[in-house]
Amino acid sequence: MSGPSDFQPSNPALQWLERRLPILGLMHSSFVVYPTPRNLNYWWTFGAILSFMLGMQILTGVILAMHYTPHADLAFKSVELIVRDVNYGWLLRNMHACGASMFFFAVYVHMLRGLYYGSYKEPREVLWILGVIIYLLMMATGFMGYVLPWGQMSFWGATVITNLFSAIPYFGESIVTLLWGGYSVGNPTLNRFFSLHYLLPFLIAGVVVLHVWALHVAGQNNPDGVEPKTEKDTVPFTPHATIKDGFGVACFLLLYAWFIFYMPNYLGDADNYIPANPGVTPPHIVPEWYYLPFYAILRSIPNKLAGVIGMFSAIIVLCFLPWLDAARTRSSKYRPLAKQFFWIFVVVCILLGYLGAQPPEGIYVIAGRVLTVCYFAYFLIVLPLLSRIERPRPVPNSISEAILAKGGKAVASIAVVLVAAGALFLGSLQDARASEGSDKPPGNKWSFSGPFGKFDRGALQRGLKVYKEVCASCHGLSYVAFRNLAEAGGPGYSVAQAAAFASEYKVKDGPNDAGDMFERPGRPADYFPSPFPNEQAARAANGGAAPPDLSLITKARSYGRGFPWFIFDFFTQYQEQGPDYVSAVLQGFDDHVPEGVTIPEGSYYNKYFPGHAIKMPKPLSDGQVTYDDGSPTTVAQYAKDVTTFLMWTAEPHMEARKRLGFQVFVFLILFAGLMYFTKKKVWADSH
């Protein structure tokens, strides 16, 4: 991409090809001899990281699509079956779901880097605008991908976002009908979103090619913002940039793997483990974290149309950045004022993201409005003004001069990052549960928590007994098959034991040759039969509240951890909100209703249930279930056992996940170390 190559392959067959299609020469000139500025720092490795993530998402996505069913009645279950039954399906799904978050994290770093070092300025305007287009395509792809699991958040996220288009005057309603393919979000919507979710990544890949092309025409910007002048200012792409990017990718993989193997649900929403229900809106509809700043802007503006315009202009304004900021000096390194405003802008974006996740009331609304004004002021007032009044520091004459002048500044910035990370880590070591409010479920010691957590086999077997004798009369367990009881990482039964357990159940089968349905004993391949034939029957038999299926209950229930605990949780790998909540609800019944709480007829007081009025009567009492192994037959023990069992039903491959995670981490740390020393060796003469 940088002019005719003089590359000549030595192999005659390749020479034959090269004369007809000079693709090797193109690769050679673009990715081997291509000169890159010598002074690039690690923020420049995010381009390679993003390419890697795009490849990763396409690869995992294509495999997931082989197992996924895009139908409103089957999508949720097919995703669960991917996680449970497909070989390494849990890994593929985690890689793809966390991969989307990591992709956005990387793209935000990449964009902020461009903002800080002025990478959008002449002659790189087209390069920058292509980047904004990629970002818009990514947002559309991410949104449609989030709809596919067809959980509650998927469905209601789709409803809210598609309704944004109804704000457009005259054409709004027709556009929304086109998006839905019906009169509301439903099966046609899911089908077209699946189709588009498969198409858009390839469009992104196409625009990425243009983006790289434009980059290789204009050349890379660099931290000092001065164009390379002599050969001394650059190094060849390979090996210098390749090895440095390789090290960057390896470090990024460590973060990615932390999410995949240890915190797969940290960035997700518990409500998305509840199948989509068009009749019930979740109390808080929150988009994925990477849309939150824009969602906050949308909600801050009290007028619907203006809110939608505000949200979209927050992104479109980026296209005009090259002309809004007319300052000659590219890099904020030499712009004392721009540098400060840049960091204020970063803080504004993070705060907007925080507000996007809060309920739209009181102080949050006012803060949202103030920050929205700040966001736009940065682009429309601060940057144009700064280019007129700011007096930049002198820029070095060349890149090599800048390198010679460089002191220990890089060391200082790395030290700041390390100190900040260390402080967070130290803070996280304190007991995260010390200062919780009274209605928050108390924390428990679970055998399955932490990086080496394993299920307590005895607890799983006892929990199964409690489920079978108590819970099963009202609650289904429809995603769990009897064969699962004999699988590795489960309650540890033999195949024969699981078969015997299955044969105790009557399962409906048919139709037979006469066309009748009949009952037969269960087989290992059968799923736990549900106590009610359908949701309406369950609702009618239980005073209007259908008992939820328990297969996913420990992942579908959660409670807000609040600031700052959710930050510490990332480091301590605390992700047992669901089990803590389930166990607390089982023990939270109290005949004595505190003052100020009214419990309607047919409901019961429960300390930890949201709203305190639960339709389920106290299910467990001491001595209700007999244990063969001498464990105490108390409510506390029952609750603990059945919660452990339900954690296993929610994630049968948890042990495999954590075990593989440890192996991957050992490998990645060694790999990153080797990459670092190779990089040091390669760059030894260049600094």
Next chain:
Amino acid sequence: MNPDASTIAAGAPIEVDLSPVAEGQDIKVFWRGKPIYISHRTKKQIDEARGVNVASLPDPETDEARVKSGHEQWLVVIGICTHLGCIPIAHEGNYDGFFCPCHGSQYDSSGRIRQGPAPANLPVPPYTFVSDTKIQIG
């Protein structure tokens, strides 16, 4: 990409029997995938809806225009918040009407927007009274 024939066919009119709905109660039926609230309003709710100064409303519309004359006690509205499409909860909020849990919009006992970010009243679907206790929606 417009709705296909089967989707349109499934959106044909439906009949709803109102006789089991007691005063002060409401039912939710689905039509074209949208929840339709049918409220049997009390005298108090009707009076509240008619007592308000119409010009002071964000989306001015009289209660008389939103119900069928002779059947003032029945309010039929599409239960989709006009802000961003969530489903409001009946019998909640400060106006004896509907409350949307998503962004806090509040509707009165005539389904008119009174407070919050929603721009318009809850829409009234096309419906007719087939008999005194039966309506056809669509």
